[in-house]
Amino acid sequence: MAGAGLVLVVDDNQVNRLILTRLLTSQGLASIEAENGKRALEILRESREPAIDVVLLDVLMPEMDGYETLAAIKGDEALRHLPVIVISGVEELESAVRCIELGATDYLTKPYNPAILGARIRASLVDKRLHDLEFEYLERQTAMNEVLEVISTSAFDLRTVLATVVETAARLCRAEYGSIWLAESGLFRVAANVGESTALLEAQRARGLTPGRGTVVGRVALSRAPVQIIDVLTDADYEQTELQRVAGFRTLLGVPIQRDGDLIGVILAARNHVLPFTESEILLVTAFADQAAIGIQNVRQVETIGRQKEELSRFLSPQVASLISSPEGEEMLAGHRRQATVVFCDLRGFTAFSETAEPEELFGVLRDYHGAMGSLIVEHGGTLEHFAGDGMMIFFNDPVAQPDHATRAVRMAVAMRERFVDLATVWRKRGYELGFGVGIAVGYATLGRIGFEGRFDYGAIGNVTILASRLCSEAQSGQILLSQRAYAAVEDIVEAEAVGELTLKGLSRPVPALNVMSLKAREPIPAS
Amino acid sequence: MTGSDLPTFDSAVLQELRASVGGDDGFISELIATYRVDGAAQVDSIEAAIAAGDPAALVRPAHTMKSSSASVGAQRLSEMCRGLELDARSGLIADGEARLAALRAEWSEVGEALDRFAAGMAD
Numbered sequence: 076m077a078g079a080g081l082v083l084v085v086d087d088n089q090v091n092r093l094i095l096t097r098l099l100t101s102q103g104l105a106s107i108e109a110e111n112g113k114r115a116l117e118i119l120r121e122s123r124e125p126a127i128d129v130v131l132l133d134v135l136m137p138e139m140d141g142y143e144t145l146a147a148i149k150g151d152e153a154l155r156h157l158p159v160i161v162i163s164g165v166e167e168l169e170s171a172v173r174c175i176e177l178g179a180t181d182y183l184t185k186p187y188n189p190a191i192l193g194a195r196i197r198a199s200l201v202d203k204r205l206h207d208l209e210f211e212y213l214e215r216q217t218a219m220n221e222v223l224e225v226i227s228t229s230a231f232d233l234r235t236v237l238a239t240v241v242e243t244a245a246r247l248c249r250a251e252y253g254s255i256w257l258a259e260s261g262l263f264r265v266a267a268n269v270g271e272s273t274a275l276l277e278a279q280r281a282r283g284l285t286p287g288r289g290t291v292v293g294r295v296a297l298s299r300a301p302v303q304i305i306d307v308l309t310d311a312d313y314e315q316t317e318l319q320r321v322a323g324f325r326t327l328l329g330v331p332i333q334r335d336g337d338l339i340g341v342i343l344a345a346r347n348h349v350l351p352f353t354e355s356e357i358l359l360v361t362a363f364a365d366q367a368a369i370g371i372q373n374v375r376q377v378e379t380i381g382r383q384k385e386e387l388s389r390f391l392s393p394q395v396a397s398l399i400s401s402p403e404g405e406e407m408l409a410g411h412r413r414q415a416t417v418v419f420c421d422l423r424g425f426t427a428f429s430e431t432a433e434p435e436e437l438f439g440v441l442r443d444y445h446g447a448m449g450s451l452i453v454e455h456g457g458t459l460e461h462f463a464g465d466g467m468m469i470f471f472n473d474p475v476a477q478p479d480h481a482t483r484a485v486r487m488a489v490a491m492r493e494r495f496v497d498l499a500t501v502w503r504k505r506g507y508e509l510g511f512g513v514g515i516a517v518g519y520a521t522l523g524r525i526g527f528e529g530r531f532d533y534g535a536i537g538n539v540t541i542l543a544s545r546l547c548s549e550a551q552s553g554q555i556l557l558s559q560r561a562y563a564a565v566e567d568i569v570e571a572e573a574v575g576e577l578t579l580k581g582l583s584r585p586v587p588a589l590n591v592m593s594l595k596a597r598e599p600i601p602a603s
Numbered sequence: 604m605t606g607s608d609l610p611t612f613d614s615a616v617l618q619e620l621r622a623s624v625g626g627d628d629g630f631i632s633e634l635i636a637t638y639r640v641d642g643a644a645q646v647d648s649i650e651a652a653i654a655a656g657d658p659a660a661l662v663r664p665a666h667t668m669k670s671s672s673a674s675v676g677a678q679r680l681s682e683m684c685r686g687l688e689l690d691a692r693s694g695l696i697a698d699g700e701a702r703l704a705a706l707r708a709e710w711s712e713v714g715e716a717l718d719r720f721a722a723g724m725a726d
Contacts, residue, residue, distance in 0.1 A: 087667070088667050088671055089637060089641050089671075090634065090638050090671035090674055090675070091670060091671060091674060092639055093634055093637055094620065094634065094674055095634070096633075097627070097630050098623060098624065100624075101623065101624045101625055101627075135666055137663060149647075164666075164670050164673070165668065185670065185673065185674075186616070186673060186674070189619075189620075189623040190623075251724060328706050463707050
């Protein structure tokens, strides 16, 4: 109803009301009549569509006079903003002053000039529209903030997000009913709704809607643009006649929820009377559709991240998987320097075995081996950097700090060696002769993302890595070779034998190394 | 001011109103009819108040009649009612019987003038 205006004419004189309403009609203004102030306040306090824009008020009236009425309007929070033009035959300046003091917008004396009456009403309408716009803007802004707040605080709860969006959208565009339909493999189903609910509606929900001219949701699915049916009763293509009869809606609006060009759903708003949604209401619902899209995407992203984390942890060490999704992950991945214990292990005789074995045998051996060793790595909190065939590199003290990193590494290696004995026994029966060797070194390494776009590893680079790798190469089957520093860190818990100084490829000087014989029995705790 | 120098019916008031509503004769006829029905009731109320010597009861009908009469161009009648309203508010109605008789006579003349105006409009 923008453009026109609705005037409440308050006058006890029937002749004057007749003249006023007719003058207003000829100026393109609609009007409602009240014969006194009391009745006027009743009308103003009813919720009506369209709302009253201006009050034309007589001063001398029975029941409740103009002064009292004016005071009541200005004392009512919900009516205060309404422009009131006082018209009276009381020509005294005194009454005009009193009316202005009480908050009247304007004052006209009888006889009035119709053109001036019209001009003053139009001026008041402009004021009223500005006020309404400001109020509407604030109302919408507040509601949008509330929705954003819900979206940002309920990222895991799609139901709450959608319920808030649809409730707020319907309320702000004065629709009795609202719903959000989400696309699921070609069908649209209700994910949230406000307003009345009937068995028929429930049945329709369960069935879902398909793209087509028969429903608003279907039309939005076809056009991917806002669609309005001003009156479903006069729309030839509209098919939900039985549902309409029960629910009683007349004007329908559907707005697409889209993300990156994909239609993910539709917001529907319905009125129980025929009143087209205005351009600004359609824009408003579109803004809510955008919020819904963000909310849906957030929730789906959280779900995806959860799933990816789960997937990743099956491939990566759980530490790296959780690092990737942690807030400080990016910083950690960018690279940092830290002391670490690096462990290399591989199978002796594997190359020869792989050349002669059938693929099924080969993968069977690797599966058993990775399975057994993998669980020990996890158990001791190691980070598996990579495994290539039979070789594995594991480090400790990163990304999660472990003050006892060297001890953990050695305990893991000893446990692996023990487990390997069992595996080797089984393999030997099948005719496979395989051994197991380990190299362990302690030192500073640069840790972080290594590789190239598309294929990155979380890795450790430094002399310590090279040293551990070389020690592993030198290890005889069943040996766990420690660097000097690694031994120094664990000498309290291991029995080790020196294997002499080894000349290792890539290292300028021979390095001393020790083989772990066994873990020391735990010292009995002295009785107190 | 007694109102004797004012015209009984100033046709310019209704002519202007008619022009303001796009020459809607139907509306002017409806307005005249409404005024005559409502006016008769107001004149009766004025008579009853004067007969009862009740100034408080006179204020409203005199006020209403003053206003609607002015709206249709019945200037002298409006002025007579204005005088009655003012006196009624002060609580004293002098020459009540005589003024009532004059009011009745004026109301009848206004009626004839409005009939003539309506007839002229129909031509």
